[in-house]
Amino acid sequence: MEPEPRNITWKGSMPHYDEVQTPLDLFRMFITEDILSNIVDQTNLNAMRKKNLALKLSLEELRRFLGVQMLMSILKLPAIRMYWENGIRYSPVADTMSRDRFISLRSFFHICDDTLMIPKGEVGHDKLFKIRRLYDAFSENLKKIDPEEIQSIDEQMIPFKGTIGFRQYLKDKPHSWGVKVFTRAGISGIVYDIEIYTGKGAVEISELGQGTDVVLRLVENLPRFMNFKLFFDNFYTGIDLIHKLRVEYGIESCGTIRSNRMRGAVLDTDANMKKKGRGSVDFRFERHSEVSVVKWYDNKPVHLASSYCAVTPIDKCQRWDGTTRKYVEVDRPRIVRDYNKSMGGVDLADMFLELYRTDIRSKKWYMRIVYYFFDMAVNNAWLIHHRQCKQINVQHMSLLYFKMDIARGLVLTGVSQSPRVGRPSLSVTKRNTTTSRDGMPLESVRFDQTSHFQDTTEKGRCRYEKCVRGGTSRIMCSKCKVRLCLNSDRNCFTNFHLK
Structure with missing residues (x-):
């Protein structure tokens, strides 16, 4: 007998947006000025302690450094030095920061004061001390996002093959070797919480098991x-976990389950179900925990458990039949449909990460995690941008151009003048990195109230959207690179730079 229907309607709601925020503003929701200020202080301190070098890293220069790394993740070259080499020189990178300065900042990049680290083997030693302040701050910022109704928990891998005590191997992941991260993500791919796994013994395991403990913490x-x-x-799923989530948290859950965790529920044998054919199903409902356990036979038997759904309603799905070599329709219970439809949030987040992953090689394990945090911030910001655009009914930016806008915003926002460093290119025409695809400046640059000076140029059309006469002008903003009216009749120059 199936469980009696209950009201499982989601009681939450999505936030209301009146406008679409700029890519850089959304990125700053996760990588705040406090995080960057701490990196500046610790990097300068690390350079002084190691080499007695006054690095003189500023907040403005750190932003440019991060912007450069983002540009490198979009246009990938085999070696870092190639971005500055003549012939294949990439001017948005080379004109922003010199090669030696970039390598120097990357070498001394630091987050925590190593003198405060408790040595290995002593009580209180933290394996993640080198990234702890960034990890904690970033995790708290993730939790501030308004959560969506359907979410999933799964593992991610931060690729790393170097020597590290908690390196893991997961054969089914795109990157089999690396640092394992337990992740809670929405069906849209937005990541809401993470927990980096540092090996056995790092966290005390309760009698419910490691998988249950991870879910409850997330x-x-x-x-x-x-x-x-x-x-x-099935790594996490257990009858006790599903019951506890419903009773103590008010969360309805569903997952594949291992046959030895079903509390002795007797279901039809594999042989009998194979005779009945693909799509055959059997289930049991445990009244005490109010959990349904379902066994469905596809190419092989699959066990699932849930607190809110079971077999009905049954629908049809297409499966490949190797005998007839064509697709056939197979009966599919609701629990399988819901699981297949809703389980992919973490995998979707992984796919977005992989598109433009910061893949700068480093022997320092913690730098790979730092890159992961910054890439995750970009992807989450883009997905929130997508959410805002959908609600306001405007076209959203692609992830590629969204990340480019953040990179250029980091390079230029608050900068007194456009940086021009390094040797000039011998064969490559310099590109204007201050403007977007339509020739207008990025909003984060346009409204930053820093160093928008008047310059003279050839006569051209005024680019201010609200210019009354739509006239022409010889006055150009030296930073935004657009012509604007500035005369006794109208002051488009000032109005253009005000929100």
């Missing part, structure tokens, strides 16, 4: 009794 900040729908695979 949902701790979710609003209670709002009927969120949570999905996970």
Whole structure:
């Protein structure tokens, strides 16, 4: 007998947006000025301690450094030095920062004061000390995002093959070797919480098991009794976990489950189900925990458990039949449909990360995690941008151009003048990195109230959207590179730079 229907309607709501924020503003939701200021202080301190070198890194220069790394993740070359070499020189990078300065900043990049680290083997030693301040701050910023109804928990891998005590191997991941991260993400791909795995013994395991403990820690900040729908695979799923989530957290959940965790539920044998054919199904409902366990036979038997759904309604799905060599329709219970539809949030986040991953090689394990944080900030910012555009009904930017806008905003926002460093190119025409695709300056540059000086140029059309006469002008903003009216009748120059 199936469970009696319950009201599982989501009680939450998505935020209302009145405008679409700029890419740089969305990025700053996750990588705040406090985070960057700490990196500046610790990097300068690290250079002085190691080499007795006054690095003189400023907040403005750190932003340019991060912008350069983002540009490198978009246009990838085999070696870092090639971005500055004549013949293949990439001017948006080479004109922003000299090669030696970039390598120097990358060498001394630091987040925490090493003198405060408790030595290995002593009580209180933290394996993640080198990134702890960034890790904690970034995690807290992730938790501030308004959560969506359908979410999933799965593992991600930060690729790294070097020597590290908590390196993991997961054969089914795109990057098999690296640092394992337990991740909670929405069906849209937005990441809401993460937990870096540092090996056995790092966290005390309760009697419910490691998988259950991870899930409970990752949902701790979710609003209670709002009927969120949570999905996970058989590493985490257990009858006790599903029951606890529903009773103590008000979260409905669903997941594949291992046959030895079903509390002795007797279901039809594999042989009998194979005789019945693909699409055959059997289930049991445990009244005490109010959890349904379903066994569905496809190419092989699959076990699933849920607190809110079971078999009905049954629909059809297409499966490949190797005998007839064509697609056939197979009966599919609701629990399988919901799981297949909703489980892919973390995988989607992984796919977005892989498109423009910062893949600068380093022997320092913690730098790979730092790159992961910054890439995740970009992807989350883009997905929130997508959410805002959909609500306001405007066209969203692609991830490529969104990340380019952030990179150029970091390079130029608050800069007193456009940086021009390094040797000039012998064969490559310099590109204007201050403007977007339509020739208008980035909003983060246009409204930063820094060094917008008047310059003279050839006569051309005024680019201010609200110019009354749509006249022509010889006055150009030296930073935005657009012509603007400035005369006794109208002051488009000033109005253009005000929100």
